[in-house]
Amino acid sequence: MSLSQEQVSQIAYLARLSLSKSQLESNTKDLNNILNLAEQLAQVNTDNIEPMAHPLHMSQRLREDNVSEKDQSELFQSIAPQTGKDHYLVPTVIE
């Protein structure tokens, strides 16, 4: 499997990364090297093997349904670029 420069540029767009032409070329090459490395797995027979969802052989700890968080909005908003009327403000998004 290998990725075309077009595909890499699309992936970069989805991740909101701006790549120059030379970055696009080197990134495409790097990504394909990584994919080739992972491709070695295809040589192993994985029939009847459950796909791994997490490298740790443990299961998720569950929390009791209790409210313990206090209102720290002032602290959090003090590091936000822009706030007003208790809200976080961002450039206008039109739907």
Added chain:
Amino acid sequence: MEWETVIGLEIHAQLNTKSKIFSSASTQFGAKPNSQACAVDLGLPGVLPVLNKEVVSKAVKFGLAVDAHINQRNVFDRKNYFYPDLPKGYQISQLDWPIVGEGEIEITLGDKTKVIGVTRAHLEEDAGKSIHDLYDDYTAVDLNRAGTPLLEIVSEPDMRNAKEAVAYAKKIHALVQYLEICDGNMQEGSFRCDANVSIRPMGQEKLGTRAELKNINSFKFLERAINLEVERQQDILEEGGEVAQETRLYDAVKHETRSMRSKEEANDYRYFPDPDLLPVEISDELMAQIKQELPELPQEKKARFIAEFGLSEYDADVLTSQKPMADYFEKMIVNNADHAKLCANWIMGELSASLNKHQLELLDAPITADDLSLLVNRIGDDTISGKIAKDVFKAMWDGEGSADEIIEAKGLKQMTDTGAIEAIVDEIIANNQAQVEQFKSGNEKILGFFVGQAMKATQGKANPKLLNEMLRSKLG
């Protein structure tokens, strides 16, 4: 050409837990903006989501109620997209291993039933809210809702018209309320419906291209939005055009759907298992405990209403279609076990009609189950007739007091004094000889005239049964 409509629904039900799905911040609606968005909800660096046990238990309850396979091992994934009300840049959701697998639910339309498949139901976190009209030059973001637990219930494309879709949505709506896992408030967005709609030539197997309708916040709008979309697609196809696969926003004010082009390009969500969360393993012990906590479901309640109170299939179905109504009936029946049918009639008749007229929900009715129960009792013990009871009901609705107070104040007590009724009947017969002759010559209908006269003379207070018997014996 004749077209067939194909509809599938995606329902987002907010699970009514106290705290969020992955944090211990409150989920209470209507709090000061951002006062309930903690470090985990904001996606600040270094935080770790921890799953709420109650969320798991509520999702499993839903699965059990639709006879679904429960995936005791299920996995959370990241769904990546950028939007200001999604602080992490991804939503934690479930893709390949959802908590609830395939199930089904039966809907009723008139006297027909149909089974609708539930493809899956998975857990995810809600996003925050973007407010566009607070500032001219900014979008304001309130992240209180971010991290609220959602159960997304996905149906099979089994519905063939808007009415079926509404019946299914209502059934799921009633079910989550029965299970007490979601408050079902559509105005506040606790229960949201998206509809996937496509059409195809009648008889064709291949599905047409679908449009996804969003922003539907009532059952009425669901029906309207679907019908509108079907018409739009028909127009396009009949003019030789092609339907685009897209998301469309329903505008209830303008009664139109319009394309949300901004969503198109982002349609590649690059899902992958969330490394912050381990796979969920629901133990057999927890499964057993959840099964035990499962309340009586609508179907079971319906069967019990028929067996225990002798209600008809239809009455039992209507009464159990919504939990508040079933609860109201059960409260009424406590002091009225002998008059179950009468209780059912009053809920489905006068009460429902008045609620409709005033556009009220049952929970906001000015007459409580206990109040109405007393009124039905007064019909049952012959204090008043059913006809007079309607006037009493109206007075109760207007806040004039309890049934007994109104009956007393207005002097509505039924006349059961045989002598007094007899005197009135005798007088009417004496004064209406022509009608008496007609009755004697076989005109049975004329009996209604005498009943009417007697009711008029007693202001409707004569016991109808007594009056009928007396008239028949005197005329016959």
